[in-house]
Amino acid sequence: MAVGHGDSSSSDKKSTDALSDLQTFNAENLQSNMKVIYYSRTFLSIIGGVIAGILGFKGLIGFVFYFLVMAVTSAALTAKAKFSIHSYFDTWNRVLLDGFFGGLMSFVLFWTFAYDIVHIF
Amino acid sequence: MAEDLVLDTAIRDWVLIPLSIVMVLIGVLRYFVSKLMRSTQVPDGKIVKEGQVIVRARNLRAAANFIPPKSFRARRAYFSNEENGLLHVPKGQAQNPQAQMFSDPNMAMDMMKKNLSMIIPQTLTFAWVNFFFSGFVAAKIPFPLTQRFRSMLQNGIDLSTVDVSYVSSRSWYFLNLFGLRGLFSLILGEDNATDDAQRMMQMSGFGFDPTKNLGAEKDGLDIVQHEWALPKFEQRAEAVLRKLVS
Numbered sequence: 365m366a367v368g369h370g371d372s373s374s375s376d377k378k379s380t381d382a383l384s385d386l387q388t389f390n391a392e393n394l395q396s397n398m399k400v401i402y403y404s405r406t407f408l409s410i411i412g413g414v415i416a417g418i419l420g421f422k423g424l425i426g427f428v429f430y431f432l433v434m435a436v437t438s439a440a441l442t443a444k445a446k447f448s449i450h451s452y453f454d455t456w457n458r459v460l461l462d463g464f465f466g467g468l469m470s471f472v473l474f475w476t477f478a479y480d481i482v483h484i485f
Numbered sequence: 486m487a488e489d490l491v492l493d494t495a496i497r498d499w500v501l502i503p504l505s506i507v508m509v510l511i512g513v514l515r516y517f518v519s520k521l522m523r524s525t526q527v528p529d530g531k532i533v534k535e536g537q538v539i540v541r542a543r544n545l546r547a548a549a550n551f552i553p554p555k556s557f558r559a560r561r562a563y564f565s566n567e568e569n570g571l572l573h574v575p576k577g578q579a580q581n582p583q584a585q586m587f588s589d590p591n592m593a594m595d596m597m598k599k600n601l602s603m604i605i606p607q608t609l610t611f612a613w614v615n616f617f618f619s620g621f622v623a624a625k626i627p628f629p630l631t632q633r634f635r636s637m638l639q640n641g642i643d644l645s646t647v648d649v650s651y652v653s654s655r656s657w658y659f660l661n662l663f664g665l666r667g668l669f670s671l672i673l674g675e676d677n678a679t680d681d682a683q684r685m686m687q688m689s690g691f692g693f694d695p696t697k698n699l700g701a702e703k704d705g706l707d708i709v710q711h712e713w714a715l716p717k718f719e720q721r722a723e724a725v726l727r728k729l730v731s
Binding site: 402403406407409410416417421422423424426427466467469470471472473474475476477479480481 | 497501505624625626627628629657660661663664665666667668670671
């Protein structure tokens, strides 16, 4: 049974019991994977905010940039999970949408900060 | 208003950066203080026992289909038996732990301490910001907002022709308040008291945990339809091997 027996060096862990038809999930591993997603998104939204501010994005383009960063994050997470999402997470929505709005606030904060420091002052 | 106001560098040095630094430091301070204050809590034995019983019942429910029907029924009877089942709480006692939870001085004190440790730094910082940093334009937000936000974002500035994007320091404070949550979760690890939205959710689920949960678990167990999955495993193993060989 491949339930998180240290088989990967990354912090993603398999969370389904491979022998069963029923999708059972090891809750602890699932939560740990959720945390990985959350950290990645937060970190990238902060960095994305600083980049957007430095490059001087104004208005809608900044938000488009944020969506772009989030899409890249989702793609990277999917690639890291070797495209078999269901052995690491329970639904697609987790990988795509979780932590989206939490990151938005951090993005706006650092975007404003960097934009002001570079362009206004 | 299409031209960019040029703002004094001194504003940047003495308003934006110090405010952010202060908020980060206060968050870190609050985290450590809450950690120190929390260490004096002795978990109640009875409550821990109930929690573990609930965890066991939940595991049983989740993995019910892996054990033969008879064992499942035996385990289920152990939990939900009318006389001495672990999950069966007699009606008279059902209300007691809940009332005890709220009148228990320790719990009340803990909740109050947590609430206070959240509210006081926020209030103090807000008052400080209002006192020192009001009456001038502090920052420009890079995206345009409608006129309705003007009163909210520009409250120290009394010029009505200034673009809504130029905001006062109060709004910089609020922006920091929401935006630094993510930063705190990165630098402080998961267990931080600064994430107030999460804590609100925890707080609302806290008061009714022990008693209602037992009843809920019992009902959940009673509902489970047991279907033993193991007889099908031989066919499944055969299918897997066939795929490997062919």
